[in-house]
Amino acid sequence: MNAFSVALGPYLKRAPMGALLLGISSGFPFTMIAATLTTRLAEAGIEKKTVTAFALAFLLYNFKFLWAPLVDRVRLPGSATLGQRRMWLIVVAVGAMAAVLWLGSVDPNGAITRYTRVLRIMGGEYHFSLPFGGIYTMVAATLAVAFMGATFDIIIDAYRIETLAPEQLGVGSGMSQYGWRIGNWAASTVALLVATAAGWSAAYAATVIFALPAVAAAFLLGEPADRRAAATGGVIASVVEPLRDFLTRHGAWIVLLFILVHKVGDTLANLTLRLLFNDLGFTKPEVAFYDVAIGQVALLVGIFVGGILYARLGIKRSVFISLVLMAVSNLSFAGLALAGHDVWVMAAAVGFENFASGVGGVAVVAYLSALCNLRFTATQFALLSAAASILGRFLSGTTSGAMIEALGYVNFYLLTTLLALPGVALFAWMMKAGIVDEVDRAAREARL
Numbered sequence: 001m002n003a004f005s006v007a008l009g010p011y012l013k014r015a016p017m018g019a020l021l022l023g024i025s026s027g028f029p030f031t032m033i034a035a036t037l038t039t040r041l042a043e044a045g046i047e048k049k050t051v052t053a054f055a056l057a058f059l060l061y062n063f064k065f066l067w068a069p070l071v072d073r074v075r076l077p078g079s080a081t082l083g084q085r086r087m088w089l090i091v092v093a094v095g096a097m098a099a100v101l102w103l104g105s106v107d108p109n110g111a112i113t114r115y116t117r118v119l120r121i122m123g124g125e126y127h128f129s130l131p132f133g134g135i136y137t138m139v140a141a142t143l144a145v146a147f148m149g150a151t152f153d154i155i156i157d158a159y160r161i162e163t164l165a166p167e168q169l170g171v172g173s174g175m176s177q178y179g180w181r182i183g184n185w186a187a188s189t190v191a192l193l194v195a196t197a198a199g200w201s202a203a204y205a206a207t208v209i210f211a212l213p214a215v216a217a218a219f220l221l222g223e224p225a226d227r228r229a230a231a232t233g234g235v236i237a238s239v240v241e242p243l244r245d246f247l248t249r250h251g252a253w254i255v256l257l258f259i260l261v262h263k264v265g266d267t268l269a270n271l272t273l274r275l276l277f278n279d280l281g282f283t284k285p286e287v288a289f290y291d292v293a294i295g296q297v298a299l300l301v302g303i304f305v306g307g308i309l310y311a312r313l314g315i316k317r318s319v320f321i322s323l324v325l326m327a328v329s330n331l332s333f334a335g336l337a338l339a340g341h342d343v344w345v346m347a348a349a350v351g352f353e354n355f356a357s358g359v360g361g362v363a364v365v366a367y368l369s370a371l372c373n374l375r376f377t378a379t380q381f382a383l384l385s386a387a388a389s390i391l392g393r394f395l396s397g398t399t400s401g402a403m404i405e406a407l408g409y410v411n412f413y414l415l416t417t418l419l420a421l422p423g424v425a426l427f428a429w430m431m432k433a434g435i436v437d438e439v440d441r442a443a444r445e446a447r448l
Helices: 002-012 014-033 035-043 048-062 068-073 084-105 135-163 166-198 200-221 234-247 252-261 264-270 273-279 284-339 343-370 374-387 390-407 409-433 435-446
Strands: 113-121 124-132
Touching (some): 035 048, 135 200, 264 343, 264 390, 390 409
């Protein structure tokens, strides 16, 4: 019991607990346009190609580094009293809540009308027509949630990194992963259960409370004491300098390549799971329990194990082990596709995948966090985290529906397993070549 208390102690300190609250809010907007929206659209009878195309909205998360410099540099009204980071947290939390409420109010099968206008320019007439209503308004609302969710992530990640001491990055990333999954699980469960009882509009409205934990963290932790002001100098300082700082480190280009490819297979698999569950005939209560609830427990166990591995094995070996586990976990969904409507196979597949993701989340997020210079926290972490999933999200939105229809679910999930292997191989080479040590050491020096 004493050993357990010693192991648990670092997680209960103020900054890691704040990371937990921040993670809860970070997971909520993503959930409302991921599995929850997939379930809603599939239920509404929208064709698979259209449903999977909505995954393209996640590309806004991948391009968030484009406006991340604004979060590093722009001082909103009220910043003099609350601080720049805290003011951004509050404003973006309100924006995320408003976007989710809008998405919940839209009927994907609603009537579609067209806004038509004629422009007369220099004696010529130009006609344009813009469709709106129904699925088109659903697209706009989804993009609004994605934009606000991505901006929420920018400020949450920067605030988390700046409030954690360097030795707390592993624990803090673990707590952030706990929080993200708690927010993801709770929002998804609430949405499914409320939708069953009262419809989707009420379901989306019920989930907006999950934006509030981040606001609570802002008041618990205060403005980061170690926050370092970004240099002034316009566009060069705000965009080019954070990139130059990272990319001029020895081995940085190899690290960036690894970040780009390591989650392709995992992202493709995870963004299509609700389609699989729907086609296999699982009910919403079954999904809520066997996928969401059991998956959440498995993930929390995985995060705890990941924290232990990170502390005992270090960042290199813990990342490598997690990459292998995440690659193998995709095979479990091929097994589920073969088994059909079997809740125990579903529970086993979801449990293993979430355990692997929990182990991986601790090590990979800690590694990305360690790479950030505190002068450019928001911009650099936005770039790194965006790069981690851009290929998988692009492929999911453009090809996954067609691949499922052409290959079938079993072969599709076997393919996602193969797509995970290049990331495993590249990281193994990075370990052998000493690149992980070199880049990590340079990053730590940049944080001093």
